Amino acid sequence: MSTVTCGVSVSLDGFVAGRNMTLENPFGDISPMLLTGWQFDEPEKNKAERDALVSAGAYIMGRNMFGPKDLQSDPNWKGWWGDNPPYHAPVFVLSHTEHEPIAMQGGTTFYFVTDGIASAMKQAKEAAGSKDVAVAGGANVINQYLAAGLIDELWLHIAPVTVGRGQRLFKDTPGIRLKPLEARTTDRVTHIKYRILHD
Numbered sequence: 001m002s003t004v005t006c007g008v009s010v011s012l013d014g015f016v017a018g019r020n021m022t023l024e025n026p027f028g029d030i031s032p033m034l035l036t037g038w039q040f041d042e043p044e045k046n047k048a049e050r051d052a053l054v055s056a057g058a059y060i061m062g063r064n065m066f067g068p069k070d071l072q073s074d075p076n077w078k079g080w081w082g083d084n085p086p087y088h089a090p091v092f093v094l095s096h097t098e099h100e101p102i103a104m105q106g107g108t109t110f111y112f113v114t115d116g117i118a119s120a121m122k123q124a125k126e127a128a129g130s131k132d133v134a135v136a137g138g139a140n141v142i143n144q145y146l147a148a149g150l151i152d153e154l155w156l157h158i159a160p161v162t163v164g165r166g167q168r169l170f171k172d173t174p175g176i177r178l179k180p181l182e183a184r185t186t187d188r189v190t191h192i193k194y195r196i197l198h199d
Contacts, residue, residue: 002128004121006135006142007053007155009035009189011163016139018166023068026080028166035159038189045186049157057131058124059091060117062141066093066110078102079110087136090127092120094141117144139167146173149198154178158190 010016016035018028026032038046067080079085084105091110099112113120124133135145145151170176178194185191 002057002125002130003132003152004135004145004150005056005132005153005155006137006145006151007049007157008137008142008169009038009157009159010169011035011159011161013162013164014169015163015166016137016142016169018163021064021068021167023080026067030163030166034161034163038157038159038186042186042188046189046191049155049191052155053134054086054088055132056087056089056134057128058089059087059134059136060120060124060141060145061091061093061136062138063093063095063097065136065138065141066091066095075099078104081108084108090124091136092124092127094120117141117148117150121145121150139169139171142169143171143173146170146176146196149196151196153181154194154196156192156194158192159188160190 008016018030021028027035033040039050043050067077085108088107091108093110093112094117095112095114097112098114102110111123113123121133135142135151177197179197180192181195182193183191
């Protein structure tokens with residue numbers, strides 16, 4: 001049976017992005033390197049964690065993580081992940097707008113799900129088979145799945161910075177109990193893998 005994971009870079013004060021996300025600034029009013037620099041500045045030190053982020057058999061993401069453009073106003077736009085997104089697997093995008101699937105290079109296909117988080121999870125599990133399903137983000141989507149008790153493991157990549165305001169992890173989620181499984185620190189990040197304890 002597959003595990004549902006969520007790996008996310010986060011600040012010490014719990015933010016995964018700033019405010020005012022746009023096409024030009026996907027992390028809003030903060031530099032993306034502030035939270036994700038560990039992936040690029042220390043690639044060898046963090047190879048295991050980098051590889052884990054793209055090891056799932058299927059992914060779920062929110063509409064804003066796919067990109068901020070309105071699909072109705074620009075139906076030919078294919079997201080801000082480039083021609084060869086890193087997932088190389090089916091990606092189920094939660095959206096209020098129906099859209100035909102978008103097949104990309106490398107095996108990534110974006111499917112747009114308009115009937116909620118449970119439907120996206122069901123489709124992702126079917127697509128992943130025996131492999132894991134990863135809830136990729138952003139914060140709102142992660143929080144919805146946490147509140148619904150649908151995530152098994154939470155992998156936090158904690159940058160030693162504070163952001164102050166923006167897209168907050170754990171907003172409007174009930175009390176969550178976690179069991180630490182692994183922890184490791186480099187100069188740019190502390191990786192903590194938790195199992196979420198479901199009653």
